[in-house]
Amino acid sequence: MTHEVFSSQHPPLAELAEQLAYDDLMNCMRCGFCLPACPTYAVTGDDFDSPRGRISLAKAVADGQLSPDDPGFAQAFDRCIGCLACQEVCPSGVQYNRIFEQARAFIEARRTHGPVRRLAFSGLFLHQGLMRTAAALMRFYQKSGLQALVRKSGVLHVMGRLGALEPLLPKLAAPQRMASGQWLLPSSDRAAHAVAQVQRIDLRNRRAIALSAPARKNRVSSTATAVEAAQDSERANACLRVGLFGGCIMDAALSVTNVNTARLLQYAGVAVINVRGQACCGALHAHNGDLQHARELAKRNIAAFEQAEVDLIVSNAGGCGAQFFEYPELLQDEPLWHARACRFLEKVVDVTELLDRLDNLEGLRPIEAVVTYQDSCHLRNVMGVTEAPRKLIQSVPGVRFVELPEAEKCCGSGGIYNVTQYDFSMQVLDRKLAFLKQTQADYLLTTNPGCQLQLAYVAKRSGLPLKVMHIVDFLAQALPEER
Amino acid sequence: MLPAQIYDALLDIVGSAYLRIEPSQLVPYSYDATPLFQHLPDAVVFPGSTDEVARILRLCAQTNTKIVPRGNGSGLSGGAVPIEGGIVLEMNRLHALDEIDTANLTATFGPGLVTSQLSKAVEAQGLFYPPDPGSVVISSLGGNVAECAGGMRGLKYGVTKDYVLGLEAVLPNGEVIRTGGKNTKDVAGYDLTKLLIGSEGTLAVITEITVKLLPKPAAKQTAMALFDTLSQAAAAVAAIIAGRILPATLEFLDQPTLKAVEAYTHAGLPTDVAALLLIEQDGAAVVVQEEMERIAAICRQQGAREVRLARDAQEGEALMSARRATLPALSRLRPTTILEDATVPRAQLATMVERINAIAAHHGVMISTFGHAGDGNLHPTALTDARNPEEIEAVEQAFDDIFRTALQLGGTITGEHGVGLAKAAYMEVRFGKAAIEVMKGIKRAFDPQGILNPGKMFAAQTPRRVVVNHDP
Numbered sequence: 001m002t003h004e005v006f007s008s009q010h011p012p013l014a015e016l017a018e019q020l021a022y023d024d025l026m027n028c029m030r031c032g033f034c035l036p037a038c039p040t041y042a043v044t045g046d047d048f049d050s051p052r053g054r055i056s057l058a059k060a061v062a063d064g065q066l067s068p069d070d071p072g073f074a075q076a077f078d079r080c081i082g083c084l085a086c087q088e089v090c091p092s093g094v095q096y097n098r099i100f101e102q103a104r105a106f107i108e109a110r111r112t113h114g115p116v117r118r119l120a121f122s123g124l125f126l127h128q129g130l131m132r133t134a135a136a137l138m139r140f141y142q143k144s145g146l147q148a149l150v151r152k153s154g155v156l157h158v159m160g161r162l163g164a165l166e167p168l169l170p171k172l173a174a175p176q177r178m179a180s181g182q183w184l185l186p187s188s189d190r191a192a193h194a195v196a197q198v199q200r201i202d203l204r205n206r207r208a209i210a211l212s213a214p215a216r217k218n219r220v221s222s223t224a225t226a227v228e229a230a231q232d233s234e235r236a237n238a239c240l241r242v243g244l245f246g247g248c249i250m251d252a253a254l255s256v257t258n259v260n261t262a263r264l265l266q267y268a269g270v271a272v273i274n275v276r277g278q279a280c281c282g283a284l285h286a287h288n289g290d291l292q293h294a295r296e297l298a299k300r301n302i303a304a305f306e307q308a309e310v311d312l313i314v315s316n317a318g319g320c321g322a323q324f325f326e327y328p329e330l331l332q333d334e335p336l337w338h339a340r341a342c343r344f345l346e347k348v349v350d351v352t353e354l355l356d357r358l359d360n361l362e363g364l365r366p367i368e369a370v371v372t373y374q375d376s377c378h379l380r381n382v383m384g385v386t387e388a389p390r391k392l393i394q395s396v397p398g399v400r401f402v403e404l405p406e407a408e409k410c411c412g413s414g415g416i417y418n419v420t421q422y423d424f425s426m427q428v429l430d431r432k433l434a435f436l437k438q439t440q441a442d443y444l445l446t447t448n449p450g451c452q453l454q455l456a457y458v459a460k461r462s463g464l465p466l467k468v469m470h471i472v473d474f475l476a477q478a479l480p481e482e483r
Numbered sequence: 484m485l486p487a488q489i490y491d492a493l494l495d496i497v498g499s500a501y502l503r504i505e506p507s508q509l510v511p512y513s514y515d516a517t518p519l520f521q522h523l524p525d526a527v528v529f530p531g532s533t534d535e536v537a538r539i540l541r542l543c544a545q546t547n548t549k550i551v552p553r554g555n556g557s558g559l560s561g562g563a564v565p566i567e568g569g570i571v572l573e574m575n576r577l578h579a580l581d582e583i584d585t586a587n588l589t590a591t592f593g594p595g596l597v598t599s600q601l602s603k604a605v606e607a608q609g610l611f612y613p614p615d616p617g618s619v620v621i622s623s624l625g626g627n628v629a630e631c632a633g634g635m636r637g638l639k640y641g642v643t644k645d646y647v648l649g650l651e652a653v654l655p656n657g658e659v660i661r662t663g664g665k666n667t668k669d670v671a672g673y674d675l676t677k678l679l680i681g682s683e684g685t686l687a688v689i690t691e692i693t694v695k696l697l698p699k700p701a702a703k704q705t706a707m708a709l710f711d712t713l714s715q716a717a718a719a720v721a722a723i724i725a726g727r728i729l730p731a732t733l734e735f736l737d738q739p740t741l742k743a744v745e746a747y748t749h750a751g752l753p754t755d756v757a758a759l760l761l762i763e764q765d766g767a768a769v770v771v772q773e774e775m776e777r778i779a780a781i782c783r784q785q786g787a788r789e790v791r792l793a794r795d796a797q798e799g800e801a802l803m804s805a806r807r808a809t810l811p812a813l814s815r816l817r818p819t820t821i822l823e824d825a826t827v828p829r830a831q832l833a834t835m836v837e838r839i840n841a842i843a844a845h846h847g848v849m850i851s852t853f854g855h856a857g858d859g860n861l862h863p864t865a866l867t868d869a870r871n872p873e874e875i876e877a878v879e880q881a882f883d884d885i886f887r888t889a890l891q892l893g894g895t896i897t898g899e900h901g902v903g904l905a906k907a908a909y910m911e912v913r914f915g916k917a918a919i920e921v922m923k924g925i926k927r928a929f930d931p932q933g934i935l936n937p938g939k940m941f942a943a944q945t946p947r948r949v950v951v952n953h954d955p
Contacts, residue, residue: 023818026818026819026868026869026870027814027818029516029518029814029820030514030515030516030518030556031516031557031618031621032516032555032556032557032618032621033618033620033621035555035621036597036620036621045529045575045576046503046508046511046529047511047512047556048503048507048508048511050511052511052556053510053511056510056511056513056514057507057510057511060510065510065523066506066507066510070506070507071507072505072506072507072508073507075507076507091810091811091814092810092811092814092815092820093811093814093815
């Protein structure tokens with residue numbers, strides 16, 4: 001049976017195929033190796049909720065077998081968390097990320113009804129208390145330009161969910177912040193060690209150029225105006241220069257993590273700068289179908305980090321770091337921007353990866369505790385970082401590390417997935433909870449703010465005596481007193 | 484579309500949570516892992532018990548509704564494709580591992596259990612379930628039994644049929660039968676257990692499986708040997724077996740496969756050799772050591788350019804990774820990958836591979852060959868593009884030649900994937916009319932209405948692969 005529901009308003013098939021990444025769809029062999037990796041398939045056992053099933057739906061739309069406005073098509077992709085674990089295990093190298101983003105963009109573009117209505121009836125403005133508890137997240141939404149997107153995606157009617165997340169958000173008063181555009185400098189002996197380490201090691205091919213770290217005596221800082229800043233910059237030239245990507249949710253809700261990231265890096269011997277003019281990475285935009293804003297944000301970040309003349313760009317959120325990997329493709333239609341995006345990407349490194357490679361954290365104070373770790377899907381599946389966080393945790397004296405069963409499987413946070421698909425997200429989380437209980441850990445560490453909030457929520461909801469933290473905040477506890 | 488009362492009756496049996504009828508819910512059940520076959524079902528049901536399976540089949544018999552049992556859709560012969568529509572009976576909710584009986588050395592479980600999960604569970608108790616089809620991470624054991632799945636350990640340990648002791652199954656009329664049991668010896672009556680194994684879901688729906696287990700071998704060692712000619716590699720295989728050694732694994736990669744693997748892994752494999760053999764032996768540590776050294780010596784005697792003997796498990800893993808990378812490496816070359824399993828007596832291995840290469844060249848298509856050298860079970864793999872009908876036609880013709888060549892050499896059309904839709908056209912060539920009539924008689928005895936997995940095994944005519952089927 002076919003379901004010919006096409007009318008003149010539907011684009012022709014060739015156009016659909018183009019919009020839905022048809023070449024990528026064709027590469028799927030339908031072997032099903034992605035099924036055991038998929039967190040949503042684990043919940044329902046229905047191929048509709050598997051990567052293979054989602055690909056078959058996109059292909060059915062592109063082939064004209066299913067209407068592009070079939071609500072099931074949108075539902076299938078809305079339910080995908082975007083963890084990309086499937087991409088890691090795919091034997092034929094299907095670029096699921098591209099399929100996912102293009103399908104989401106396609107679906108969003110066709111959702112013409114309702115945003116204003118949803119906003120008006122959302123009840124958000126009727127609940128002052130909710131507004132206050134959601135303030136930190138709201139600030140992040142506004143700052144990131146996500147607000148329009150969120151309204152469009154109909155998230156506001158589930159705004160009530162944010163109440164549940166309230167206890168997890170840090171106090172809004174007097175957040176610790178790292179000043180923008182100023183260098184945080186390491187001690188000279190540690191700096192020398194760091195430079196030596198970096199020259200000795202080969203992080204990855206894509207970063208080989210950045211890591212050759214040539215002397216920069218002749219470089220003139222174009223941004224520093226104050227004499228002091230110029231002097232700092234001069235001193236920083238002797239070190240490995242690292243630009244910190246703050247991220248919007250980190251900056252709004254978890255800014256202490258950024259401060260701790262900088263302190264750890266400084267301790268490990270590199271000069272850190274909170275780069276001026278940076279913006280949200282654009283991951284949430286891209287994953288929710290707003291590619292235009294994702295491109296704008298990418299350009300702002302590329303320009304900002306070029307300006308800062310850093311050797312490396314350090315991310316402390318797996319989701320943001322992974323989004324940087326998308327920049328070259330996102331900007332592929334603009335040759336100059338594409339080239340700049342490639343150079344930007346060559347410098348990207350996760351904080352755990354860099355700290356591990358620097359191997360310069362001796363002198364940490366002991367923490368007597370049982371600690372476990374939940375992978376950030378994007379850190380693991382896109383950036384390929386799995387061992388560094390585990391090694392860092394075990395480098396703290398006194399720590400007993402326990403591996404969390406299925407640590408590689410998504411917690412169901414997925415950016416704003418836990419808000420847009422609350423019920424489904426909670427089912428994914430229930431499975432995680434059972435494994436967490438087994439570990440009997442005191443600390444659960446993560447490398448992404450979304451995961452941190454989601455896991456803190458499950459710990460609180462279930463009454464588990466578990467401290468959920470970003471790995472950087474945990475390590476910072478072990479830093480010796482300031483000298 | 485089915486009559487409304489059938490949807491209504493299904494709703495009564497499984498409830499709304501386990502019934503799918505929307506087009507978008509049906510699309511993911513319109514295919515399995517076999518390229519180029521696709522057809523939408525009219526409904527998908529997820530039964531939660533043998534009783535529900537029986538009620539669904541009774542309903543189908545009463546209303547003459549077609550029904551196709553499905554595991555996890557990882558099959559490679561189109562066995563789970565609902566080619567004539569009807570109901571897809573998705574069995575994956577029945578995945579309980581009911582028992583590991585350490586006194587009788589058996590395990591009993593539902594058909595939805597994933598193969599690798601059974602392996603892990605029994606290995607945790609020092610036991611071993613040898614069949615390991617390439618899709619172990621996702622294949623269901625019900626599917627393994629229905630297709631008689633093989634894998635890399637066939638030479639020494641056999642295949643699925645050598646392990647299944649007993650089954651519970653539901654007949655198309657809704658009656659529940661039990662065959663076999665935990666007995667090692669049991670000659671009462673016709674062996675319905677063996678009959679159902681490999682019946683591809685055309686005779687009955689399997690609802691419970693009992694398999695025998697072995698003690699887990701204490702040690703394992705791996706070696707790799709490189710040969711300049713195919714005949715040297717084949718001679719080495721023959722000499723190993725003639726030397727009274729049965730390796731647990733004896734895998735083969737031809738030169739095109741090797742080139743693809745090296746391009747993908749950069750593991751430093753030489754690409755100017757004609758063949759690579761991967762050999763694994765397991766058993767008592769002393770025996771393994773001694774036999775592996777003999778195997779290495781035999782390979783050298785047969786002219787191997789190089790033999791690498793892994794010193795530890797880690798090195799063994801590194802060697803085996805070349806074999807594991809074959810499918811990823813090959814499937815990346817072109818959009819469509821057609822993995823076949825023509826099989827010959829192992830003495831014909833070199834001849835078959837040479838003929839495959841000649842056939843591929845003749846039709847101008849890309850075919851790489853790897854497989855289970857110890858079993859003569861080859862995987863000629865075509866790398867093509869489903870969007871190009873002329874190329875697909877050439878691939879079809881090449882496979883036609885390959886299957887006919889395998890039969891000429893005393894081989895068979897499928898070693899471990901099953902007949903399903905992909906090989907149905909070759910059944911008569913393989914068996915002749917009389918044997919086919921006996922098989923059709925068996926089919927009628929189980930399923931007189933022909934409602935269970937229709938269109939499989941026996942071809943109405945001799946069709947080629949079809950690119951996506953839709954009813955008008």
